[in-house]
Amino acid sequence: MKRRTLIKTAAAGLIGANLPTLTLAMSSANKAGSEHYDYILTAESATARIASGGDSDILGFNGQFPAPVIRAKQGKLLRIKFINKLDEATTIHWHGIRILNSMDGVPNLTQPPIPPGDSFLYEFICPDAGTFWYHPHMNSVEQLGKGLVGALIVEEDTPQDYHDVILGLKDWRLKNDGSYLPLSIPREAFRDGTLGTVATVNGMQKPTIEVPAGERLRLRFLNMDNTRVFNLSMRSNAAYIIAIDGSPIAAPLPLDAHPTGAGMRLDAGFICPDEIGVEIPIFDMKGRFGVEICRLKTVAPKTKTTKKVGIPALPINPIPAPNLSAAESLSFVFEWAGALSPSDAKGQVDHSFWLINRRAWSDHSHQHLPEPLATLSLGKSYIFELHNATPHHHPIHLHGLIFTVLESDKKDITPFHTDTILLEKNERAKIAFVADNPGKWMFHCHVIEHMKTGLMGYITIA
Ligand code: C2O
Ligand code: CU
Ligand code: CU
Structure with missing residues (x-):
């Protein structure tokens, strides 16, 4: 009975047309341990017309750009069989989802890299509805730069009156x-x-x-x-x-x-x-x-619509409210290692131009992980005091949790939830959250080259 809804979802979501058949065939062939997933997702090279003057060699999800839109239902299990058809290892990260740590798709930190030709079954529940996305978390300058980015839409359990x-x-x-x-x-x-x-x-x-x-x-x-x-x-x-x-x-x-x-x-x-x-x-x-x-x-609308009046608010997601009076404060300073000369780099992106709390972590792929930036106690509330001590802006992203932006010294803030805060140059801001999701969670700038050149770390919640 569930199966029917899933098939419909897959068909509507621009996913490979053979998927529903495959799902059905597998389920009926093996009633006991029937393997079934909502999506099959590959990463592979392809060509696409992006520039006006000629085709480009791209990396595409299911060989296409834009990538297939993955649609999931709030509170329901989403299963994606990912097949790596690239000629290098990768992992897929589900940006913004308060996910199980083992499904977060960060190489070496949450799972081994998926070698070329191999596959990995990502299965998780999306507790929050909203606009999320997915992308690899390896060799990101190239893998994201050449097209491996896609939308992940989690629909509210009650449909909203929006097109x-x-x-x-x-x-x-x-x-x-x-x-x-x-x-x-x-x-x-x-x-x-x-x-x-x-x-x-x-x-x-x-x-x-x-x-x-x-x-x-x-x-x-x-x-x-x-x-x-x-x-x-x-x-x-x-x-x-x-x-x-x-x-x-x-x-x-x-x-x-x-x-x-x-x-x-x-x-x-x-x-x-x-x-x-x-x-x-x-x-x-x-x-x-x-x-x-x-x-x-x-x-002209395809179906007759009723007159729309006003912009209704969307239902608020079930994000736990941090206990601010009992919260522990931790401070994070983002710095520019401005003394390093970029001219030494000779086209390499493995230099450390940026630091978090005086440390740079740029070698994402090696087996020896650095120490976490902080270790938090499960269930406790935290305030992170962020200071961007650089003359550049940084969208600072935390995996696995959604935090509340409390205040900033650059603008008036009405507290709001987010997974990424855009810090202006020299901005100080406070964010807070309940450390309710155990695991090792990346904390990094989403300017991919900044992340690659040091603005990256992780926190542990245990
Ligand atoms: Cu879009 Cu580490 O994230
Ligand atoms: Cu993320
Ligand atoms: Cu940055």
Whole structure:
């Protein structure tokens, strides 16, 4: 009975058409220990047309870009059989999910790397609904840079009255003929990171995305780029922030311009005009002048919709509230090892340009793990005092937990839940959470080159 729903989900989620048959065949062949999973996901090389002048060799989930959208149900088991068809090892990480540590997909820390030709069964429950994503956690400059990024949507157990639109943002380091520019330039890794040259939304340059006139949209923006901060705005069109990095906010807030760093997400509610053919541009507000990244265009709705009024809040996820008066405070300082000359690096990305609490960890793949940045007691509340002592911004991400941003010395904060906090240069901020998920959890900057050059560590909860 369950099986039927799963098959439907798979078919609707753009997943390989042979999957439902396979699932059925296996289940009926072996009634006792029937193996069944919702998705089969591969990582493999492929070609795609990204630049205007020619095809590019990419790395794609199921050989495609954009990657298949994985849809799961809140509180339900999600099983993904992952097959590594790359010619190097990898692991897959489920960004933002409060997951079992053994399923978190971090090489050597939570699982052995998956060698080429091998597979791994990821199975976990998604306790929270929202906009999440998935990506490898190995050789990330290249594996993510060449296309291994995809959306993971966890649906609320009660359906919300929104029409979903996924907007996957990713820039590519390509020449016009489709060949790659160096994915990382040390002097850039040393600063804000190496920016792409070809910007895409859902794999297309400045696409026009058709949306049903009169509908209430849930625009799910996912910044799946290695580097760029998108300051997302719909300018004078009345859009509302309804969730930040997967976590709903208590009351929708007008979207003016929302800075969304690498790895971060934004869900915006927007009611389309009733007229057909209306175009609504979406911007990355850089400086005073925005850059248009894509536009929406209203078309006749497929099904008759009722008049939409207002932007309802989404149900809040079951994140435990930290006990702030009993919480232990720990401090984390992010520093720039500015004395190191990037010119020594000669195209290598293995230098340590960045430090967390005076330590750099850049050799992610070796067997000898460093000591954790901190060891937390299971069930206890913590406040992390973060200090970005560098002249660059850093989207700092914690695996396995969702934290509350309490305050910042740079802006007024209404406390909100997130898995990634974008720290501006010299910003100090406080975050808090209950250490209720045991394991070893990565704590790193999501500018991939920063992570690769030292801005990476982990905490242990036991
Ligand atoms: Cu998107 Cu270590 O994370
Ligand atoms: Cu993550
Ligand atoms: Cu950074």
